[in-house]
Amino acid sequence: MNEKKTTPPLMFPGQDKKDFYLSTGTGHYSHLMSSFSNFVIGLVIAISMGGFFIARLLHLIFTSTSVDASSQSAYWLLIIATLVLSAAALAGGVLAAVSSSSQRAKVNREEVRDEVLIKCSRYQAIVGLVNVILTSVLLALEIAAIIILSASTSGAVITPSFWWIILLAVSVLASIGYLIISLGHIKAVKNGREYYLAKKVEPISMVESIVIGIGSGAKNLGVGLFNFIMLFIKAFINLFVALYKLIVKVAIAVAKFAKKFTMTFIKGTYRTKLSYFFMGLGHALMGRPVKTILYLILEAGYWLFMFLPQGGFYWLSKFDNLGDQASKIVYECSIIGMPINICPVEDQIEVTVFMDNSMLITLFAVATILLTVAFFALYWISIRGVVKAEETYVEALKKHESTDDGTTNSATQEKPKFKSPLPTFKNEVNELLNSRFHLTTLSIPAITITVFTLVPLVFMILLAFTNFNQQNGPPNTLFTWVGLQTFAQLFTSVGGSSFSKAFGDILGWTFIWAFFATFSNYILGLILAMMINRKGIKLKKMWRTIFVITIAVPQFVTLLLMSQLLYKYGPLNETLLRLGWISEYIDFLTVPLNAKIAVILVNVWVGVPYTMLITSGILMNIPDDLYESARIDGAGRFTQFVKITMPYMLFVTGPYLITQFIGNINNFNVIFFLTGGGPSANLPGVEYGKTDILVTWLYRLTVGGAQQEYAIGSALGIFIFLISAFITLSLYAKTSAATQEGDFA
């Protein structure tokens, strides 16, 4: 115990008390650190609570809500109390820091070390105690204020804010931890080191380790948050760098290809040159006409398709402005059998003939372009085929022409007719069915993917650059290209009532929902799996089966049943009312906050069986001796969980968690079937609900209601894709699965 620790840890979960107290008890540095942390806690409380209450005060002043006197005075009391207590916490922190540093010089002298340590620890204990009292009182005041003010008849002026309550609760716990540590310092020094050098070694209790864990967790959280933000910034920059590199690569590749294309023509024989104009003609000139005929049919088919009326060029010509005239009127006679030229005016029917349909133009133009690309690929393959075949053919021809290849018939001095060495059509078909069968079978999926996936995908992406909505769309109006205007509409605010406010709200809720949904499912599934896995639980398989049975019911059936259950006049409310537990119907799904909580909880019901199964399997794999040695070293249950179970679990299920997070960002079913997007937000002009996530809002904008904002829906879809891809790529690279693969192998 003679060396001073240069970087003493703030808290050391898992370590034996002896080492812990001794190591932190002797270093003056650690006093400074703990005082500093106390200072920080005080500062955080002061700034946040003070600032928050001041913000509420300003809100109260600047909104014209009438607040009755009792509410006002309670409000003022709250503000004053907060400011005073925050100032006190701040002062206490400063005092502790100052006192510790003032004792610093004395600590180095052995003879007064114990005294000094006790004194400093006493200061810290007092400060810690005061902190505990402060934060607890603040927490109690906050809760009391909320209860009082929401019961006042003029309506609650303060929104119950969970974040502040959580912050306060964490502060309380951290302060308690600090207090315990300070007391521990005193105890350690007072009882002398001999006490702890004796055989008795007490492991740190559960409560202590939780508190210590929270403290270090708070520190890690800060560091982690910082790294997290840096990660995203770096990933964002990397995205643009990678994009730039990609564009450069593509440009180079295109240039190279163009060069090859022209060089093949220039350097080619007459066969090759002809094949550039008549696809595959070279093969006929080398004795394989069937292949040529097939290629020529393809070429003819393509050009026929392009030039026919209503064919490729027709659509491409309309592609630049997506149509000129949507419809025209012709006249018919309503008197059956009378030609129009003698029809009286009052009997004439206006018949509309629909002409340009912007949507069909886009779709067919895209299909034409993709077809052209496919045809061009085939065209290039045919040319390459001719070039390659020519090599073998010319070589064989040369050999045949030279006189000494041993085939001359000595009797007649004639040579047998030259046989082309190229494979015949029959051979080629045989090859395609045997050695090159993979090409044959892959061609079908290639075609179907292009038609059913690629064409619609490109079509929808292009829609985001148009102004397709109810007013500008078929049948009798055209839409046209507007570039990035649709995206601008999503992100900027025009006139107060706009898509951007809705977008911001929904984006925020989407992330909150995805985080809580993934987190809650994972932790609860893990806890459930751990509980079932404990030694001493009988009938493990039965418990697992019971919890897994909920998977048997299809998810959307469960969700629909839940939405019926939670309906305001539904069975749950009726039962509670009849039992006398509530006196009024509870609005589960029609009040925004309740709806949000309900959605998360129902998602737990639906999702926990899956995570329980996954984590069960992984838990059973963790070797028991890790736990044994931890127990011997004195680690508590919580410490074992945090230091052994969680890292192993996170390593194995890291990618799974990311997938779940992205999946929950797009989790349409749960939100839609439970609340349908939730209670309406009542924003003038743009319709959305308070539990809407991006995909449900997309549904509502396009086909769910009468809005038919297809262009905006498409832009939203592209944005969702960008978010998902971005998060996946940046998070995956950082998971321990990618970086620590060696540790757990």
Place this chain on the structure above:
Amino acid sequence: MFKPKSLFLLMASLLALSGCGDTTEGETVRLQVWGPAKEGEKEVYEYLAGKFQEAHPEITFKMGFGDVGEGDAATMALGDIDTAADVFMFADDQLANLVQKGVLNALPTTYANIVKGRDLERCVNDASFTKQDEEEKVYAFPLSSDNGYMLVYNKAFFTATDVQTLEGMMAKANKDHQVVIDMGNGYYSLSGLLDYGELSYDPYARVHETDFDSTANANALQGLIDIIQPKKDKGFKSVNVDDIMTDFSDANGNKVVAAVTGNWNVDNIMEELGDDFAATKLPTYTSADSSTVQMGSFSGSKLVGVKSSSLVSAWALAFAEFVTNEAAQQYRFEAIKKGPSNIVVDGSAAVLAEPGLAALDAQYPFSIPQGKSVGESFWTPAASVGNFIVNGPAGVDGPQTIQEQLAAFVAAVTAAPEV
């Protein structure tokens, strides 16, 4: 995708030409019709289709019937006009949309005069539209006139005097015998003001014009709140009437004794109530400044439209006119008891004897035409006002008084839509 389309256009032009030329004997005409199949409508259609064929024996009609409800017909026609039916039934609130998107063209003058001559004025109004820089023209054939709502109540529980005022009804209603108005639905939620205040819709600018945020109107709704809120769930319930249909019956303890609903539910409720069934116009209530306010409602009609790009438009018009003429309306009323739009049939004793239809007639002076008064942006803000009336403020961030809520409503419905 290209060849069929060009062939199709070729055939279409040929057919169009053939429509103008002589119709030879034995020709086949294909006509596609959309209409609801439930509630006996399909049988009515089949009967009328048969009669139409008899009226024109020289032509063979191949008529296909698609089960498309009135609410869906407009959406489906707008979605893909080429596959839409030649003749379809729709509700009049879609008329503006269909005309502006070119799905419906104005009827030829002869047909328009026929409609004006034989149908109720309000139905003709519902079927008319004024395009910009044009005069008002008729765009569809009226089919029925009973889109709207009224008060249905249990005669054994309320007297005729009770149901004249909302206060009278609330005085008698309690936890076990409730009055139902679906205030969460924009269709019913503002009935307190539909007669008292002003509301109209401009389909070109797509904004409403309304004075619902005036002090008088706010006071009126405050009066409504003062009557309803104390009795929430203790005499007044705000749910969808379809969900509580069986609560009318004696077997269920008459949990519901009155409801605001339309003619479409009258048969079901009559089944539940039997002889205790009664229907009347909506009641009045007292506003916060002590004036008496009559509750208003929406009125509307069902229409039969002919697709603008129909290849057999002459026959389609003939058929549409046929299924909405007097004989057809008489048959329709007798078969399924829907409110007719024909003047003669509507005035007949049998129609006047129907309680639902009589109540709608009584309510009509206090109702506004739905198609001309509201557009798409009306429904959600109206539902919010309804929720406010029943539940009070939704949260601490939203409007806290009815005046504020109405101001928010007016802001929402008069907001110029995003282009």
